[in-house]
Amino acid sequence: QQQYFINYVLGHPSSSGKKAEMGTIVHKVLEGVALSKQAIQNKKKSFKDDIFGRVRITKDKILSSNFIKNLTDKSLDYYLNKSGHSYTLADKRMCEKWVWMALDYNSGQFDPRNRKIIEAECQFDIVIDQPWAEYNYTTPEGVKIEGSLAIKGTIDLVTEIDKEVIEIIDWKTGRRLDWATGKEKTYAKLAEDPQLLLYHFAISKLFPKYKQAIMTI
Secondary structure, three states: HHHHHHHHHHHOOHHHHHHHHHHHHHHHHHHHHHHHHHHHHHOEEEEEEOEEEEEEEOOHHHHHHHHHHHHHHHHHHHHHHHHOOOOHHHHHHHHHHHHHHHHHHHOOOHHHHHOOOEEEEEEEEEEEOOHHHHEEEEOOOOOOEEOOOEEEEEEEEEEEEEOOOEHHHHHHHHEEEOOOOOEEEEHEEEHHHHHHHHHHHHHHHHHOOOOOEEEEE
16 A cells, blocks of 8 residues: 555656556557557558557568567557656567567467457456346435446457467466465466456357357466
């Protein structure tokens, strides 16, 4: 709570906040790569983004290292101007390193350019159609409110493996630790991870035609 007060009430950015923002910068670059591949799939020559602006693309262009560098520069510039953090050349190189770690991993297994993109930054807001999710109460002002609980969120990347299998990719730039316990997240713990379980539920509602969903961090 004290750190929150220092960061957000007094307006002094912390090193941990900067590290998280660097993760956001990397996420945005990977989103841009996915949007580029999706545009190519749809036979478009460009796409427009709030941060990147109008991005003109070709099949050859999106495969170049200069294209990735340009997206990284634009993402970093945007968050540099938006926040109170100052970025060094070493920070910039670290962001670029993280981007390439994701793109190069296992010979490009998770590189969006090697995937069939269904949706990047897939947003969902789904009502839970179950009796236990229903609510009905009266506020202190006497207003009656009723409805059902819903889940809302954003999935980094949704890709298609084949006509029956969909894969969700969630980019992580932090350490593989449970923020609540500080312990490392093992494969067994990830199999019961609430975020991935909610994503699985959302995907089953958004894309019901797929018989199987793979959840990847």
